[in-house]
Amino acid sequence: MKRVSIYLMAGRDTPELAAAAVAAGADLLEIGFPFSDPLADGPVIRLAGERALAEGMRTEACLECLAETRARVDVPLIPMTYASILEAYGYDRFREAAVSAGATSFIVADLPLEAAPELPRVQLVAPTTPEERIRLAAERTDGWLYLVSLTGTTGARENVSSQLAGLVERARAVTEAPLLAGFGISTPEQAAAAAELADGIVVGSRAVEVAETEGASGLERYVASLRRAVDTVSPAVA
Amino acid sequence: MTSLDTGYFGPYGGRYVPETLVPALDELERGWREIKDDPGFALELAGLQRDYVGRPTPLYRSERLAEGKSVYLKREDLCHTGAHKINNALGQALIARRLGKQRIVAETGAGQHGVAAATVCARFGLDCVVYMGSEDMARQAPNVERMRLLGAEVSAVEFGTRTLKEATSEAIRDWITNVETTHYMIGSCVGPHPYPELVGELQAVIGREAREQILTAEGRLPDAVVACVGGGSNAIGLFGGFVDDADVRLVGVEAAGAASLGTGRAGVLHGARSSLLADDDGQIADAHSISAGLDYPGVGPEHAFLRDSGRAEYVPATDDEALAAFHLLAEREGIIPALEPAHALARALELDAELVLVGLSGRGDKDLATVLSR
Numbered sequence: 001m002k003r004v005s006i007y008l009m010a011g012r013d014t015p016e017l018a019a020a021a022v023a024a025g026a027d028l029l030e031i032g033f034p035f036s037d038p039l040a041d042g043p044v045i046r047l048a049g050e051r052a053l054a055e056g057m058r059t060e061a062c063l064e065c066l067a068e069t070r071a072r073v074d075v076p077l078i079p080m081t082y083a084s085i086l087e088a089y090g091y092d093r094f095r096e097a098a099v100s101a102g103a104t105s106f107i108v109a110d111l112p113l114e115a116a117p118e119l120p121r122v123q124l125v126a127p128t129t130p131e132e133r134i135r136l137a138a139e140r141t142d143g144w145l146y147l148v149s150l151t152g153t154t155g156a157r158e159n160v161s162s163q164l165a166g167l168v169e170r171a172r173a174v175t176e177a178p179l180l181a182g183f184g185i186s187t188p189e190q191a192a193a194a195a196e197l198a199d200g201i202v203v204g205s206r207a208v209e210v211a212e213t214e215g216a217s218g219l220e221r222y223v224a225s226l227r228r229a230v231d232t233v234s235p236a237v238a
Numbered sequence: 239m240t241s242l243d244t245g246y247f248g249p250y251g252g253r254y255v256p257e258t259l260v261p262a263l264d265e266l267e268r269g270w271r272e273i274k275d276d277p278g279f280a281l282e283l284a285g286l287q288r289d290y291v292g293r294p295t296p297l298y299r300s301e302r303l304a305e306g307k308s309v310y311l312k313r314e315d316l317c318h319t320g321a322h323k324i325n326n327a328l329g330q331a332l333i334a335r336r337l338g339k340q341r342i343v344a345e346t347g348a349g350q351h352g353v354a355a356a357t358v359c360a361r362f363g364l365d366c367v368v369y370m371g372s373e374d375m376a377r378q379a380p381n382v383e384r385m386r387l388l389g390a391e392v393s394a395v396e397f398g399t400r401t402l403k404e405a406t407s408e409a410i411r412d413w414i415t416n417v418e419t420t421h422y423m424i425g426s427c428v429g430p431h432p433y434p435e436l437v438g439e440l441q442a443v444i445g446r447e448a449r450e451q452i453l454t455a456e457g458r459l460p461d462a463v464v465a466c467v468g469g470g471s472n473a474i475g476l477f478g479g480f481v482d483d484a485d486v487r488l489v490g491v492e493a494a495g496a497a498s499l500g501t502g503r504a505g506v507l508h509g510a511r512s513s514l515l516a517d518d519d520g521q522i523a524d525a526h527s528i529s530a531g532l533d534y535p536g537v538g539p540e541h542a543f544l545r546d547s548g549r550a551e552y553v554p555a556t557d558d559e560a561l562a563a564f565h566l567l568a569e570r571e572g573i574i575p576a577l578e579p580a581h582a583l584a585r586a587l588e589l590d591a592e593l594v595l596v597g598l599s600g601r602g603d604k605d606l607a608t609v610l611s612r
């Protein structure tokens with residue numbers, strides 16, 4: 001069965017939003033710990049991060065949010081952040097605190113593959129990544145490999161990237177790890193198209209937008225629509 | 239090739255970038271290593287430095303600035319486009335051409351690097367997009383006009399602090415998006431490896447010339463070499479000529495409100511680990527300086543290393559001190575400096591040293607509106 005991963009920015013409503021996303025069929029959740037200068041993010045997540053910081057979502061508050069979210073859901077929870085946050089908190093201390101708050105892995109968007117081997121994390125590969133680096137990323141990744149489906153920052157696009165198919169093919173050639181495709185996926189149609197290729201999808205910007213404008217019930221409807229679309233590709237087996 | 243040991247200055251530097259950019263940085267590093275050892279490149283660069291930029295720039299002995307000491311000014315303000323930034327832009331244009339990249343993105347604060355980038359892009363027929371914070375566009379308006387006249391697109395950055403920090407982030411995001419066709423012409427010795435090293439080497443011409451010139455003029459090395467530090471490129475270039483001369487003091491002068499080395503902490507910004515203005519949570523803090531070119535919360539990783547090792551010292555100068563030095567140089571020597579090197583001058587004049595060499599990194603035309611409004 002194909003997996004659906006939903007990204008939410010840490011905030012006051014995140015536990016409730018997370019519960020709604022999981023009720024609608026999300027298999028895992030990424031929780032954004034906002035950073036002032038997020039290089040990998042497009043306007044939607046960047047603005048959500050700015051708002052979260054303005055509301056006081058510093059590292060400690062994010063960890064509390066993570067723990068509250070963990071109390072509501074059973075799926076894997078993955079803090080997604082930037083190296084500066086870990087530098088300041090301490091890599092080991094951050095790992096311990098986040099794991100005890102319920103984190104199951106980490107994503108650090110600007111931490112190179114080679115750095116901080118003591119931090120188990122989901123590695124990202126991009127259309128520009130050469131084969132030997134994909135192999136290395138797959139060896140080091142924690143559970144699944146994050147396919148950045150396009151050259152660019154996070155955010156909705158018109159179409160699923162034409163670069164995704166080639167990336168999936170190159171990754172399959174070197175690893176058995178599950179491949180989840182993210183960046184630029186927002187509609188159910190796109191989710192289905194990406195799930196045809198990969199083992200699952202990650203939706204960020206659109207989920208953040210829906211959560212902001214339509215709240216938990218809107219998010220639940222939206223995630224359900226992604227779930228249905230993805231399941232048409234590979235019907236759930238009981 | 240992308241190993242953890244390359245591209246570090248002690249614990250600083252590295253490549254803290256989204257994975258998309260790593261192959262491009264590898265490509266850049268390979269291209270740079272090839273071109274560096276290519277006699278044809280060296281010859282072409284030297285020819286352009288001489289005939290296009292106007293190098294070597296003079297080392298001028300100021301007679302009237304300070305009593306009881308000899309102050310020499312390394313006149314980068316006399317470079318084509320009015321600042322040292324052209325040394326780097328020119329070298330990177332040659333690299334971009336070698337890599338087959340037709341499109342250039344750059345960030346700018348004061349507009350001096352943007353103008354330098356636009357200039358070399360005009361010269362080499364490259365497309366040029368310059369990201370600039372809207373706050374900086376307002377205070378450095380003449381440079382915005384200059385860039386446009388040179389055929390560059392100036393893209394206003396309208397979020398965050400609306401200054402150099404956000405402009406840099408936006409340029410990097412553009413590069414992530416257009417990495418196959420685009421070269422990122424970074425403006426200082428900051429950013430992911432190999433940029434700090436590459437920019438440092440392209441600016442090292444300042445220090446090489448200055449060392450030779452002072453030896454010719456005085457028959458000895460200076461007691462101290464002083465330069466302003468924003469990202470740190472003019473300083474690293476000047477220091478490079480003297481770093482192996484243990485008796486020469488190296489003094490970097492930061493804006494008091496942007497003292498990444500003086501009051502910063504270790505952190506990660508724009509692809510490198512360095513000393514930064516950041517809070518306890520690692521969130522980057524705002525910098526404040528009258529001079530747009532120093533108004534940046536980060537600094538090149540090599541400076542953080544030079545600070546820790548004790549080889550260089552870093553001191554602050556306030557807006558008012560820089561302004562006073564700006565007026566002093568204009569009135570005593572008939573030279574209107576940029577506000578950035580006016581910081582260096584302010585500290586240099588009171589140093590306990592007899593023979594002082596100051597990096598005059600740029601001229602002050604761009605700052606007239608700022609100065610006159612005070």
Ligand SMILES: Cc1ncc(COP(=O)(O)O)c(C=O)c1O
Pocket residue numbers: 321322347348349350351425426427466467468469470471472473530531532576578579599600601
């Ligand atoms: C004249 C001048 N000096 C210095 C700087 C600061 O840059 P850096 O520290 O890289 O030399 C600038 C930046 O715009 C500048 O225009």
